[in-house]
Amino acid sequence: MSSSDSEQSDSSGTASSVGEPRTKGGxxxxxxxxxxxxxxxRPEGRERAEPARQDPLMLMKSGRYLPPALKRKMLAAQxxxxxxxxxxASWEMLKKRINGPVNKVNTSNIKDVxxxxxxxxxxxxxxxxxxxxxxxxTLSTSFTPVYAALTAVINTKxxxxxxxxxxxxxxxxxxxxxxxxxxxxxxxx
Numbered sequence: 001m002s003s004s005d006s007e008q009s010d011s012s013g014t015a016s017s018v019g020e021p022r023t024k025g026g027x028x029x030x031x032x033x034x035x036x037x038x039x040x041x042r043p044e045g046r047e048r049a050e051p052a053r054q055d056p057l058m059l060m061k062s063g064r065y066l067p068p069a070l071k072r073k074m075l076a077a078q079x080x081x082x083x084x085x086x087x088x089a090s091w092e093m094l095k096k097r098i099n100g101p102v103n104k105v106n107t108s109n110i111k112d113v114x115x116x117x118x119x120x121x122x123x124x125x126x127x128x129x130x131x132x133x134x135x136x137x138t139l140s141t142s143f144t145p146v147y148a149a150l151t152a153v154i155n156t157k158x159x160x161x162x163x164x165x166x167x168x169x170x171x172x173x174x175x176x177x178x179x180x181x182x183x184x185x186x187x188x189x
Contacts, residue, residue: 094125102132105146114153122154126161129154130168138187 066074075089097120101113122129137147155162169188176184 094121095128098122098125098128099132102129102136102147102150105150106143107146110146110150114150117150117154118157122158122161126158126164129161130165133165134168134172138184141187 075086098117101116101120105113117129133147133151137144151162151165173185173188176188
């Protein structure tokens with residue numbers, strides 16, 4: 001037996017070197033080649049997009065945390081707020097400026113919350129204020145006197161906000177009464 005015969009036939013009948021065809025039971029399989037592992041479900045040439053190149057509004061809505069300084073920088077680089085994306089971004093900021101103070105109001109910090117709400121644009125965001133207040137009051141009825149005091153102070157300066165809130169509460173009560181929703185009826189009153 002020659003040395004090449006001993007390389008090809010070992011105890012299992014397979015080839016021992018990488019470049020030679022393997023045989024097992026008379027069946028010849030193609031030679032093995034060493035190749036890099038396949039990419040993980042990512043088409044060639046497409047890499048993960050950098051955050052700076054994506055639309056700032058899409059980044060804010062994606063749910064990922066963006067530091068406030070980075071948000072302001074991205075919105076300033078985007079341009080004026082006359083386009084739809086800029087208006088949507090300013091609306092989202094207004095919503096956060098109104099929802100935050102309404103959710104954290106209590107008897108000890110009501111003065112600070114009132115100042116914070118008046119610094120927001122309550123004329124433009126009066127619907128947001130009413131929706132936020134109604135939702136917060138429905139979820140925690142124990143804070144009803146605090147929400148009433150907050151609305152009373154805002155109503156002294158901006159009566160249109162108080163009028164809208166009363167109108168929405170009456171509509172909510174009628175809908176709940178017609179649906180026989182006792183919990184919503186009680187929280188609307």
